Each structure stands twice: as C-alpha cells, then as structure tokens.
Amino acid sequence: MALIRSAFQDELDGVSQSLVDLCERVATLMEMATQSILTRDLKLAEEVIAADVAVDDFQHDLDARIIDIIARQQPVASDLRALATALRMSADLERMGDLAHHVAKITRLRHPDSAIPAELVHIFTSKGAAAVKIARKTAVVIATRNIEMALEVEKDDDEIDNLHREMISALIAPNWSHGVETAIDLTLLGRYYERYADHAVSVARRVYFLVTGKFA
C-alpha cells in the first residue's frame, strides 16, 4: 500500500512539475513576443507563432495524463480536487501561450513598421516585463505552493492595470497623432497583456485555494 501510494504521489508531483514547465514556457514566449514587437523582430515573432502548436500539444498530453491518473488511481477528496484544479490550470496556461502568440502576430502584421509609436514604447516595455514577472512568479507559486507569493501575484497585476490606464489616456489625448489603426492595434495588444496576467492570477488563486481551502 505504501508503495502504491508513493507511486501515486510521484504522479501528482509529475503533474505539478509539468504545470511549472508549461508556466515557464509561456513566460518565455511572452518575453520573446514582447521583444519582437518592441524591436520589430520578425524572426523572433515567427518563433513564437510556431511554438503555439507545441504548447497546445503539451497541454493536450498533460490533460490526457491527468485523466488517466484519475481513472487508474481513483483519488478522493483533496487529491481529486488537486487533479481537477490541474486541468483548469493547464487551460489557463495554454491560453497564456495563445496570447503571446497574438502579440507576435501583431509584430508580423505590421512588419517592417512598428505597431507601437516611439512615445509608447516605455509603456509596453513595462507591460511586457510585468506580465513576464507575474508568469515567472506564478511558476514558483505552483512549484512551492507559497501562498504569500500567490497573493503577491494578485498585487503585481495592479501594475498591468495602471499601465493599461496610462496607455488609454495617451490614445484618447487630443494630441494623439497616430491614427485609428494604431489605436486599434494598441487596444488589442493592451487587452492581450491584461488577459495574460488575468490567467496567471487565476492560476495563483487556484493554488491559494488548494492550500488554504479559501478563496484569495
């Protein structure tokens, strides 16, 4: 019995490690996507776009593995709850990969021009850095189940919201001179970063709930 239990624990640890790997992966993809849009780097954008299939496959395999573990081990109570939560986390993380992919597609769409006017580069530099920081911290939260850090992720998200408001103010200012098409690109880009961070917060909250049994 002790042996079986231990094998099961190994499987649970394996799921957790895969979630960490996926989270670090989508952090790196958003870092690359941000770099691509800030430097108009088409090659880097194409790398991010091409990586989306691998992220989808990784999630697909992970989900199949989770369902297989439930079928074989028939876990109850907290273990089952952890596995059901892992299914939701993998969906959040896969979506974060999609959003990095969306950013890279705007790099490609506007190439060789830049989607981001020079005076807004600092906002997107900060937005990208904040989003990647949140994702990397979320990977640590999954690995360590550190609930203080899970709460920090939630606070870090406020920075993205502040940057978003700053960007919108620039777009609707009377001296905005870059036209509607650029405003549309920036609105969508801003939304992608916001949603990316929202999904990371959602993952951190799920860890918080698993550990404490309470909502953050």
Next chain:
Amino acid sequence: MALIRSAFQDELDGVSQSLVDLCERVATLMEMATQSILTRDLKLAEEVIAADVAVDDFQHDLDARIIDIIARQQPVASDLRALATALRMSADLERMGDLAHHVAKITRLRHPDSAIPAELVHIFTSKGAAAVKIARKTAVVIATRNIEMALEVEKDDDEIDNLHREMISALIAPNWSHGVETAIDLTLLGRYYERYADHAVSVARRVYFLVTGKFA
C-alpha cells in the same frame, strides 16, 4: 448493479442538463447585453451586470457536483472523459457570461450616450444576433449531441468574423469621424463578441469529440 448504474446515468444526465441551462442563460444574457447597448438601456445593462454573480455561483456549484460524482462513482473511460469535458465546458460557458457582462459595462460606461455610432448599429445588431444564435445552437448541441449541428456552429462563427472585418474597415476608413475613444470601445466590443462565439465553438467541438472521438 443495474440500479446503481441507472442512478449514475441520472447524475450524468443532470450534469448535461445543467450545461444546457447555463448555455441558454448566457445566450439570454448576451441578447440582453446587445439590446442594452443598441438602445442605451441602462436598466437592462444593470440587470446583465448583476446576473454575473449568479452565473459564477451556478458554475461553481456545477463543478463541485461534477467532482463529487467523480469521487463517488469513480467512473472510467468514456464516462470519466465526459465528466472532465463537462468541467471544461462549464468554464467556457462561465466565460461567455463574463463577456456579456463586459458588453453591458460599456453600455453603462457611455450612458446616456451610445457607444455605437448610428452607421454601425446594423453591424452590432447582426453581431449580437449571430452570437446569440450560436449560443442557442450550442445549447441544442449539448442536449442532443447532434454532431452535424456541432459543425454548423463552427460555420456560423465565420459570420461573426466577417462582421468583425466589416467593422474594422469602417473604423480605419479615411472618413471615420467618431474619434479614437469610440474606436477603442468598438474594438473591445468586437473582441468580446468574437471571444464569446469562440467559446461557444469550443463547447460544440468538445461535444463533437466526445461523440466521435475525433477533432472537428
């Protein structure tokens, strides 16, 4: 044994019916949200905004029920797959409710003005109708597991994409006279309808996969 199996089947049917109910609910919410934004109806918008908590609670209870069924019945193979898929569908449907809520919030933000200029009302009338049609059809797909209809949902989504392109063309046309702020609202609104329909398509695809074992 036959009795136990039958009680389990009742539980699975109950989960399916709850997904249908949730899908019809978020279809009605998007219908109301669209009506609110087209007619600048603040009261209707507030109703949609207030309904979001009930949708979240409904999903939360449904998910708890699904996990409880898995824990008690320890289903294998196709039944377990159906229940895991139900968890994902409920997440898609809950998100559709969020997006109806986002539309209603733009009604409220711009009230008593309209977020939508007169010449674009026809596009959003069509977009709203198409989104609600897709959601209602998806409810039927969940209830009947009709795979031909699941494929139809995918095609219906093309209509939303076409309307989106038509809207973007209007926004970036040289004669656009409504300024950047309106363009931002319409870009986000367009995105909400697109994502709403994407989630409905995702639900229909999951039904297709459950029935056929293949991806649509």
